[in-house]
Amino acid sequence: KQEVTQIPAALSVPEGENLVLNCSFTDSAIYNLQWFRQDPGKGLTSLLLIQSSQREQTSGRLNASLDKSSGRSTLYIAASQPGDSATYLCAASDSGTYKYIFGTGTRLKVLA
């Protein structure tokens, strides 16, 4: 069964800094990997979806990469802003299904 780990658990950076969030998964037979953000008390907002045949996806200041062979994905945030402060969750599909297994998240705080 798929297991997903995210490091670091928490991160505090000054505004303007570029940063990388890491996600590791144990089963490389994934269909999809998706990054979400969750604001306190809110639901999940989809950021980027990477399908198994893709290596990366970009949206604005966000770039997500996928390396199935090493079981890793990274979310790169350029020129961070206080509005980026949230918990970032990585979800990988579970062994030949479309069901998601979620990581424990990285709580990001961007200081003005």
Added chain:
Amino acid sequence: SAVISQKPSRDICQRGTSLTIQCQVDSQVTMMFWYRQQPGQSLTLIATANQGSEATYESGFVIDKFPISRPNLTFSTLTVSNMSPEDSSIYLCSAMGTGSFSYEQYFGPGTRLTVT
């Protein structure tokens, strides 16, 4: 993309009672899921809601405790039965398989449940 609404957004319930949570998607979707997020934790999949048939439950979750219905391609309900304080969580539904965004999973805003 898909827009998902949930009702109620929050509720406070007494132990031993049941609560039914509704999930409505603004377009037909292939798959719908229910997740639980316990305080301070990440999301755990409860079950896949299957249209016209019984839901598929994950290990640790059973139909008697979490009965699920999915009568059509846009709507599902999750009931939390015989509640105890340990059921206090956020319950979220999600959907995937809509239009050209076939594999992206979208989430509702969640239902915050407190059991006293």
